[in-house]
Amino acid sequence: MISWIYLGIAVLFETSVAISAGNAQGFTRLWWTVATLVSGAIATFFLSLSLLEFDVGVGYSIWTSAAGVGVVILGALFFGERLSRKKLLGISLVIGGVIGLHLSGAA
Secondary structure, three states: OHHHHHHHHHHHHHHHHHHHHHHHOOOOOHHHHHHHHHHHHHHHHHHHHHOOOOOHHHHHHHHHHHHHHHHHHHHHHHOOOOOOHHHHHHHHHHHHHHHHHHHOOOO
16 A cells, blocks of 8 residues: 555656656756756655555556656646647546556556
């Protein structure tokens, strides 16, 4: 159970990496750059803790997939990005894949 908490924290910080990196504008904005690097380190740390129980392929796939979905949703909610039917279909497929990985009994 604790591995899921670690993975959830890793997902939150990985989502923060994407948002910060987008605002860092090629690492030309100092504080967004710092936020990107610190968030990345924290995300990787918690991912490594979750991988003590998850298979690497399953844990990493869930981590990147959930963070990707989070970034798309946050982009739509806070940055005016369009959430099209194709994006919603993609999100649904990703969620289905994550559920399939979880049901594989890997953790």
